[in-house]
Amino acid sequence: MSVEVDARRLLSDEEIAAALEDLPGWERQAEKLCATFNFSDFSEAFGFMSRVALVSERLFHHPEWSNVWSTVDIAITNHAAGGLTELDLEFARRVSKL
Known part of the structure; x- marks a missing residue:
């Protein structure tokens, strides 16, 4: 299954901030999206x-x-694009649904 997103276009600060409103637990740290997940055991x-x-x-x-x-x-960024793209947001959305 492939994803149809523009993995090359860097997102603006405003686009990132707006997307993070719908991604509880994720935050921006420089040019990465980061989250910590805690479980009952290993x-x-x-x-x-x-x-x-x-x-x-x-x-x-x-x-x-x-x-x-x-x-x-977890930290995610698009190294090839040099920052955050829609692909990073899609990754965070999918991981959040787990």
Whole structure:
């Protein structure tokens, strides 16, 4: 499944701020969208990471992330475009639905 978004056009500060209003838990840190997800234990966190990996592969857009026991930190940006694009927002939307 491919996604039909413009992965090359950088978003304006206003577009990013407006999109973040509909993405609870996500915040902008410089040119990345970041979120922290907390789970009851490592197994639950790892299961979430597996589902995020499937989203990443479908979008062909891969995050920077880390896991410490029950916590998963995710940061996403479009390195090829040099900042945030609609593809980053689509990634965050899909991950938030998990």
